[in-house]
Amino acid sequence: MIVALAGGVGAARMLSGLVQVAPPEQVTAVVNTGDDTVMHGLYVSPDLDTVTYTLAGMINPTTGWGLRDETWAAMEELRRYSDGRLAWFNLGDRDLGTHLYRTSRQREGAALSTVATEIAARWEVGVRILPMSDDRVETRVVLDEGTDGREVGFQEYFVGARHDVPIRGVHFAGIETARPAPGVLEAIAGASKVVICPSNPVVSIGPVLAVPGIADAVTARRAEVVAVSPIIAGRALKGPADRMLAELGHDSSVVGVARMWAPYAATLVIDTADAGMAAQVEAEGMRAVVGPTVMSGPDQAAALARLVLGANAAGGPV
Ligand code: GDP
Ligand code: CA
Numbered sequence: 001m002i003v004a005l006a007g008g009v010g011a012a013r014m015l016s017g018l019v020q021v022a023p024p025e026q027v028t029a030v031v032n033t034g035d036d037t038v039m040h041g042l043y044v045s046p047d048l049d050t051v052t053y054t055l056a057g058m059i060n061p062t063t064g065w066g067l068r069d070e071t072w073a074a075m076e077e078l079r080r081y082s083d084g085r086l087a088w089f090n091l092g093d094r095d096l097g098t099h100l101y102r103t104s105r106q107r108e109g110a111a112l113s114t115v116a117t118e119i120a121a122r123w124e125v126g127v128r129i130l131p132m133s134d135d136r137v138e139t140r141v142v143l144d145e146g147t148d149g150r151e152v153g154f155q156e157y158f159v160g161a162r163h164d165v166p167i168r169g170v171h172f173a174g175i176e177t178a179r180p181a182p183g184v185l186e187a188i189a190g191a192s193k194v195v196i197c198p199s200n201p202v203v204s205i206g207p208v209l210a211v212p213g214i215a216d217a218v219t220a221r222r223a224e225v226v227a228v229s230p231i232i233a234g235r236a237l238k239g240p241a242d243r244m245l246a247e248l249g250h251d252s253s254v255v256g257v258a259r260m261w262a263p264y265a266a267t268l269v270i271d272t273a274d275a276g277m278a279a280q281v282e283a284e285g286m287r288a289v290v291g292p293t294v295m296s297g298p299d300q301a302a303a304l305a306r307l308v309l310g311a312n313a314a315g316g317p318v
Contacts, residue, residue, distance in 0.1 A: 002309070003191040005218070006031045007204020008047040009064055009238065010230050011197035012054035014308075015127060017301030018195070019055065021309060024126030028187040030214075032199070033112065033131045034139035034172055034207035037155045039089050040078075042099040043106055046155075047204065048116055048131060049098060056123035060092075064238075067094045089159055113181040130187070132208045135178040139203055142169040144247070154203065163240040167247050170202055175210045180217075188217040194265075195308055196227035198293065200241040201260050202248060209264065218264045225265035226311050227286075228293060228304070229257045232271040237294065253277065258284035267311045269293060269304070287311075 002022055004015055006029045018027050029051055036045045046065065053059040053067055060066045070092035079087035091099065098119060105115045111134040120129045139154040144166035157163060188194060199205050209215045218225060234253050236242040242252040250256040254270040258281040261268060268286045270278065271293040278288035289311040295301040 001026055001028060001187060001191045002193045002195065003028045003030060003187050004195040004197050005199075005205055005208050006047065006051055006197050007199025008032075008035070008050040010199045011047070011204070012051045012059065013295040013301050014195065014197040014228060014304070015051060016054055016298065017295060017303075017305035018309075019127060020298065020302040021305045024055075025128075027126075028128040028130060028183075028191075030130050030132055030181075030184050030187070030208060031116075032204045032207050033133060034137050034203060035154050035158070036136075036138070037089075037153060039091065039099075039155075040086070041103070042091075042096070043103045044089075044091070044099050045102065045112070045116075045131070048119075048129065049095070052116075052120050052123055052125055052129055055120075055125045055127055055129075058123065063090075066090075066092045070094055089155060111181075113183070128183075128187075130181050130184055132181060132184065132211050132214065133178040134181050136174050137178050137207055137211070138173040139207060140171050140173050141167050141203075142171070144168045158240075163243075167244060170206070170244075170248065172207050172210050175207070176212070178211050180211050180213050184211075185213055185217045188214070188221060191221065192224065193309060194218060194221050194225040196225065196261060196265055198228040198230035200230060200236075200239060200244065201250075201257060202241070202244045215264065222264060223266050226267040226269060226289075226308050227257070227261040227265040228269045228308060229254045229271065229274070231257050232293065233273040254288075255280045255284060258286045258288075262286050269308055269311060 032047045060068045102115050112131045141157040143150045245252040254274045254277050258268050262285045269289045275290045281288040291307045
């Protein structure tokens with residue numbers, strides 16, 4: 001069994017590589033739910049959906065989120081009703097079906113993990129997709145001075161403000177009492193390999209590791225844990241990971257990533273562009289494996305998966 005700790009886009013790409021080199025039934029994704037939000041009364045879980053839609057081959061190639069072949073009639077109507085005010089978070093017509101279904105099932109008493117399994121089954125995804133927790137955890141972002149130190153929900157920061165404002169801090173409301181979703185700790189304990197996907201370390205992997213019990217479970221498997229850096233040559237491929245790291249006092253580099261993941265993972269896969277920093281990564285206590293890590297297509301994702309699965313604490317890629 002392979003367990004992948006996952007955010008959205010970077011993780012979905014990593015998983016699409018893993019299922020090309022391992023049977024999907026042997027892969028479990030433990031997915032961040034700190035981004036989840038209630039929009040128009042509907043429970044929206046962006047990272048669960050990005051992972052599910054990507055593995056289903058249904059991710060929208062234009063937006064990078066939501067479903068392909070999407071239409072937007074409901075949003076356009078909402079935009080007209082509210083003069084745009086209520087339509088800042090785009091939800092496509094087909095995608096809305098997912099949120100309607102998830103919300104209805106939750107109102108019937110089904111746990112988020114149960115519904116995640118049902119949604120994955122509807123899309124015939126073989127990977128076991130688990131939320132990090134069935135309990136509500138909400139990533140909150142504290143904006144920096146100049147923006148008056150206001151605290152906002154993650155989607156307000158990420159989508160509403162297009163993550164174009166400096167931040168001072170991040171916290172995960174509800175995390176203290178959140179329990180790992182059923183099966184999460186067992187999957188980690190029984191895994192032959194645990195992969196920390198190339199997702200935003202602060203707001204995608206951070207919440208997963210912050211669920212009480214998960215960090216300890218991962219640390220106990222440290223020799224078999226391989227992380228892939230989402231930072232390449234100091235930059236995130238997309239999104240605010242590089243800026244968030246810097247604003248929160250980390251190094252936006254593979255060395256900064258190594259400092260964050262060294263307690264949990266024995267190995268860090270870094271991009272060829274960062275080969276010159278391998279020695280510094282190793283000085284942080286991680287083995288550095290160097291290779292191409294930009295998953296521009298299925299073949300690159302599969303090659304990275306092979307590198308990740310071959311990488312272990314004992315020796316070089318096998
Ligand atoms: P989100 O939840 O959709 O914002 O996405 P994630 O948290 O999963 O991922 C965002 C991070 O993934 C960014 O820092 C990107 O640099 C990283 N990322 C996306 N695609 C790739 C890739 O192909 N290779 C690597 N190494 N990182 C990637
Ligand atoms: Ca996300």
